[in-house]
Amino acid sequence: MARNVEFDENKAIQKAMEVxxxxxxxxxxxxxxxxxxxxxxxxxYNTIGDKHQLFLRCITNYVHGRxxxxxxxxxxxxSPLKAIIGMINNCVNTILYSDNHCLAIKTTFELAATDPxxxxxxxxxxxxxxxxLSDLIQDxxxxxxxxxxxxxxxxxxxxISAFTGWHESYIIYKDPIRIKKMARxxxxxx
Numbered sequence: 001m002a003r004n005v006e007f008d009e010n011k012a013i014q015k016a017m018e019v020x021x022x023x024x025x026x027x028x029x030x031x032x033x034x035x036x037x038x039x040x041x042x043x044x045y046n047t048i049g050d051k052h053q054l055f056l057r058c059i060t061n062y063v064h065g066r067x068x069x070x071x072x073x074x075x076x077x078x079s080p081l082k083a084i085i086g087m088i089n090n091c092v093n094t095i096l097y098s099d100n101h102c103l104a105i106k107t108t109f110e111l112a113a114t115d116p117x118x119x120x121x122x123x124x125x126x127x128x129x130x131x132x133l134s135d136l137i138q139d140x141x142x143x144x145x146x147x148x149x150x151x152x153x154x155x156x157x158x159x160i161s162a163f164t165g166w167h168e169s170y171i172i173y174k175d176p177i178r179i180k181k182m183a184r185x186x187x188x189x190x
Contacts (some may be wrong), residue, residue, distance in 0.1 A: 010038040011046065017058040021100040024110050025055055025151075062103050062123040070132055080139035081146060084159070085187055087133070091163045092183045095170045105167050128155050146190055162186050174189055 015036040020030045030051055034041050048054050056164060073090070074083040104125050111118045133156035157181040166179050 006167055010078070012039060013054075013057055013061055014049075016054055017062060017103070018100070020055060020058055021103050021106070022104065025051075026110065056121065059103070059107060059118060059121050063121055064127075066104070066125065067128050067132075070129070075135065079145060081138040081141060081190065084136050084140065084190065090185060091166065092179055095166055095179055096176045101162070101167050101171070105164055107188075110190070126160070127169065129160060133159055140190075159186065 015038070016033050019032050019036045022028075023032060028051075030041055030044075033051065033054065034044055045053065048057060049066065056188060059152055070087065077083040077086060091098065098125045102121055107118060113119075130153070137146065137155050138153035141148050141152065143167050166182060169175070169182070170179055
């Protein structure tokens with residue numbers, strides 16, 4: 001009788017996410033994933049499922065982790081404008097100093113158009129970020145930290161679009177000064 005292999009599922013999911021981050025969904029083989037997770041393929045299939053189910057678990061963990069982190073960081077800052085600036089600076093720091101750029105953006109371009117499950121998770125992430133930023137912007141306007149020149153939802157759309165553009169720019173040009181200048185300009189427009 002074969003014995004069941006016990007493993008820490010959360011650590012295994014994290015290891016798989018790192019593989020997907022590096023290689024993308026299509027580039028990651030089952031062998032890459034099971035080696036990184038330090039499990040055999042039958043353990044993966046018996047506990048999590050196939051590659052697609054594993055990827056959905058990874059994206060879910062990533063998206064929900066980002067939501068929790070954004071909420072926790074903003075709750076520590078009394079000024080809504082400073083919380084927005086903190087989000088902008090965190091994006092810059094992730095782009096410039098992290099080995100792994102935004103998994104949601106990477107996944108959007110690789111799979112969202114053809115995978116409805118992935119699209120739903122990424123839409124959940126995008127809707128949260130938009131709502132979160134819009135609420136901070138509305139609070140900043142109410143506290144007179146920002147002028148009421150443009151609708152909060154439009155400003156949130158603009159910020160989110162800037163984040164995506166910065167990721168693309170850095171991948172292509174690897175120019176940290178360019179990213180920092182764009183961030184300073186965005187902040188100056190708030």
